[in-house]
Amino acid sequence: MPFVGRERELRHLADALARPPIVVLIEGEAGVGKTRLLHELAGQPLLVGGCHPMRFPYGPLVEALRQSHPPARLNPVTGALRPLLPEFAHRLPPAPPALGNAQVERHRLFRAVLSLLDALSPVTLVVEDVHWIDQETRELLAFLVRCLPGTVNLVLTYRAEDLRHPASELLAHLPPHIGHTELTLSPLDAEATALLAKHLLPGSADLWPLTGGVPLAVEELARMLADGREPSTPPALRDAVRVKLDALRPTARRIVQAAAMLEEPAPTLTLAAAAGLPPEQGERGLAEAVRRGLLREWTPGAYGLRQPLTRQAVRESITPNLRRRISRRIEAPAEPQGALSPREKQVIGLAADGMTNKAIAESLFLSPRTVEVHVANGLRKLGLTSRRQLSSRNT
Ligand SMILES: Nc1ncnc2c1ncn2[C@@H]1O[C@H](COP(=O)(O)OP(=O)(O)O)[C@@H](O)[C@H]1O
Ligand SMILES: [Mg+2]
The missing domain is CATH 1.10.10.10 (Winged helix-like DNA-binding domain superfamily/Winged helix DNA-binding domain)
Known part of the structure; x- marks a missing residue:
């Protein structure tokens, strides 16, 4: 599949990586193209490990390091990685003796990672989907960023709305010689979306209004249209939306459901009324829904779902009874709210x-x-x- 748009972002990333040691944070919603952007970094030595919703301890690190081809004669400390990477043990020195103290062994393990990365340099360690990071890797990264070797970079990708700890906390203690930069990937604009759609579909369907320019949604929708199906919510998007809805507190979920039933972005009071919530609770629910990336402010003071397809997915998840209740509240004559200017x-x-x-x-x-x-x-x-x-x- 061709790569569209993103020239600026790709240049920014490549320029940053050419100035090691540097920590790069790449933020963007699901399916917006974080992984793809990294794939487009032709010729860069990358070691990529992904975080997983199961948050396996050191999971991303194991994944990244076992693809590596270290030189012979590694520092003996790297032998401490053997128990974590049995399939890779033949490339490592013998395991050092046990120390009988978990904290001391952890420090030795961290030093082993640092030493292996140094031996592999120049290299960029990429940890993807940091919103699912495990506690152990999180602490390891906090250690690494303070002492990145001269030709080692660190790239982290994440979805801001699913993050438990701000990724920027890693940047708080960077020594001055280690650079850092942050990159936000927004959805594609209408032009780049049209270009992508042209490659995916014969004819020229305008997929921007339904997808909001999120490449994953564009691909899924194009596949449906190409198969002659009616455009509907792609299963992957539908599931992702349901998981997000379930993770919200009940008031925030009700606000999102109300927003999905309203025809247009609406102000807080309208949303709260449609959700059957008192204004204050409505406001709190709205704030959470925005923070978790389900709603956005379209015009000052007017909030709605981020994409039409997401809105459809939320609508489909509402039970008929609840749908009726929300509709009734939407249709009920509202209290007079003041004269028009x-x-x-x-x-x-x-x-x-x-x-x-x-x-x-x-x-x-x-x-x-x-x-x-x-x-x-x-x-x-x-x-x-x-x-x-x-x-x-x-x-
Ligand atoms: N700029 C782009 N041009 C063409 N296709 C893209 C672009 N960005 C992403 N895609 C495609 O969209 C899908 C989702 O992208 P991905 O990088 O996996 O998203 P993320 O990692 O942000 O969740 C992939 O199939 C990818 O190839
Ligand atoms: Mg990805």
């Missing part, structure tokens, strides 16, 4: 005539963002949740 009246009037935000923005010489805010506020004040409801009113 003259500008809101003007914008709402045009929206009721069926004009798009873009057309309204052009005709009133406003920015599309401002129009969006006026529409959202106007709808809220009218107790409506969708602009479609406007046309059936006699405004």
Whole structure:
């Protein structure tokens, strides 16, 4: 599959790795292309180990080191790695004698890793999906970053919304000679998405509105369309969304479910009302849902699911009973929330005539963002949740 977009990010990463020793943090949501970006680093000596939801102690390290080809005559301390890497033992010196003290042995193991990396250098150790890191590897990394050898780099990838400890804590104690940089991967823009879609599908389907430019979603959706299936929620995305929903506290989950049932991004009070929560609880739930990456602020004060496909996945996960309850709350006439300002009246009037935000923005010489805010506020004040409801009113 061709690689699209990301020229800037790839250059940034390659430039950083050319200045060892450096610690690079790569952040981005699931399927956005963190692993792929690393694959595109042609010719770089990488040792890659992934963290796993099971959080196996030293799991990523074992995975990374056992692919390596160390030179002969390693420092005897590296023999301490033998019990962890039996399949690799023939490449290591004899195991040093037991020390009878777990802490002392741990220090020796950490030194063994450091020494092996040094012997393998120049090399970049990549630990992927650090949101699933185990405690042991976490402590090992904290040790490594303080004494990275001269031509060894460390790259960590992660999803911010699933992280328990901020990855930046690793950067807090870096000695001055060790560099660091952070890279955030956002979804592809409409143009790069179209390019990817063109490679995946005959014709020119616009997959951006449904996928929000997340390459994994683009691929899955393209596969469905290519097979002649109706575009629906790809199974991998559906499962990922359910796992995330289950991990939320009940109030946050209710806010996400309410957001999925509303037609458009909505302000906190509308979400709380649709979720059947008092405003304060609604606010707390909303904050958690945003922190965990399920909702985002689309326009100032208006929140909705991050992607249409995610919204669909949440909707599909709601039981019919709950769906009815939320719909009833959405349709119930809202308390009057205040009068429309003259500008809101003007914008709402045009929206009721069926004009798009873009057309309204052009005709009133406003920015599309401002129009969006006026529409959202106007709808809220009218107790409506969708602009479609406007046309059936006699405004
Ligand atoms: N820039 C890109 N161009 C083309 N395909 C991409 C791009 N980024 C990611 N992909 C594809 O999308 C899928 C998900 O990417 P991946 O790197 O596994 O995501 P992540 O590691 O962030 O979860 C993979 O099949 C990958 O090849
Ligand atoms: Mg990955």
